[in-house]
Amino acid sequence: MNIVFMGTPVFAVPSLEKLIDNFNVLAVITQPDKKKGRGNKVIFSAVKEAAIKHNIPVYQPEKIRKDIDLINKIKELKPDFIVVVAFGQILSKEILDIPKLGCINLHASLLPGYRGAAPINWAIIKGEKKSGNTTMMMDVGIDTGDMLLKDEVIIDENLTFGELHDILKERGADLLVKTLTSYAKGEIKRIPQNKSDVFYANMIDKEFCFIDWNNKAEDISNFIRGLCPSPCAKTRYQDKLMKIYKIKITEEKSIKVPGTIISFDKSGIKAAALDKNILIEEIQMEGGKRLTVSEYIKGHDIKIGDVLK
Numbered sequence: 462m463n464i465v466f467m468g469t470p471v472f473a474v475p476s477l478e479k480l481i482d483n484f485n486v487l488a489v490i491t492q493p494d495k496k497k498g499r500g501n502k503v504i505f506s507a508v509k510e511a512a513i514k515h516n517i518p519v520y521q522p523e524k525i526r527k528d529i530d531l532i533n534k535i536k537e538l539k540p541d542f543i544v545v546v547a548f549g550q551i552l553s554k555e556i557l558d559i560p561k562l563g564c565i566n567l568h569a570s571l572l573p574g575y576r577g578a579a580p581i582n583w584a585i586i587k588g589e590k591k592s593g594n595t596t597m598m599m600d601v602g603i604d605t606g607d608m609l610l611k612d613e614v615i616i617d618e619n620l621t622f623g624e625l626h627d628i629l630k631e632r633g634a635d636l637l638v639k640t641l642t643s644y645a646k647g648e649i650k651r652i653p654q655n656k657s658d659v660f661y662a663n664m665i666d667k668e669f670c671f672i673d674w675n676n677k678a679e680d681i682s683n684f685i686r687g688l689c690p691s692p693c694a695k696t697r698y699q700d701k702l703m704k705i706y707k708i709k710i711t712e713e714k715s716i717k718v719p720g721t722i723i724s725f726d727k728s729g730i731k732a733a734a735l736d737k738n739i740l741i742e743e744i745q746m747e748g749g750k751r752l753t754v755s756e757y758i759k760g761h762d763i764k765i766g767d768v769l770k
Contacts, residue, residue: 586687674720
């Protein structure tokens with residue numbers, strides 16, 4: 462089968478690689494290059510790098526819906542499928558109608574829950590016990606199309622966003638190959654999404670990442686894991702930014718004002734949440750490196766009684 466692939470970040474790379482192994486990928490469409498750093502160095506998307514490695518033509522529209530030349534090029538290619546994985550642009554109906562068998566999207570959640578830009582983060586932040594991938598037929602809405610296949614992943618109490626992301630990106634690639642093969646044979650029944658079960662996993666901005674110490678310890682733990690390692694949960698200690706990567710919930714009931722530092726030693730910084738104390742184990746202070754608390758206190762002091770905000 463002939464495929465046109467659309468994707469951008471590292472999450473989409475295993476899917477592209479598996480499609481190349483199993484089908485004929487005619488072209489790759491990804492976001493434009495970005496400039497980064499003081500020298501304005503041009504950075505390719507992870508998907509572009511993978512496509513170049515396999516000598517596949519790459520197209521990088523600013524807005525694909527308005528790029529008439531590219532739309533006509535896709536029509537000339539006559540793909541059986543357009544496959545979309547974290548592309549980052551909305552497709553018009555004109556584009557959706559091009560492929561012979563349809564446009565299929567891989568989404569990193571168990572739809573209809575967690576539509577939107579940050580489904581992996583939000584599943585952990587909201588305390589879900591399972592997540593997964595869903596393949597679906599695309600329509601003009603955002604993650605609203607009919608569902609095809611799902612693959613569930615258990616979220617244990619220590620799993621972070623980064624770890625779940627890496628699990629889903631690999632398993633999603635396998636799910637895509639299975640979906641395309643089975644759908645082309647007429648073996649998959651399309652399932653409409655139940656609108657009552659929808660939760661929108663909106664993009665996470667920097668201000669959202671501040672910890673609310675007035676929450677319960679479990680909610681704080683979910684929040685920190687859901688943002689680790691990036692964009693990372695943060696708080697303020699003595700007017701300096703402290704990023705927190707890893708904590709442990711203790712069995713001690715909290716009797717201090719939430720956020721109060723109770724003690725510290727090589728095992729971590731003990732601080733109060735709303736219901737229980739937590740032990741902060743890995744941090745990064747403003748301008749510093751990511752360290753265990755054991756490493757950090759070798760050269761820095763922690764003031765007991767200060768309140769994290």
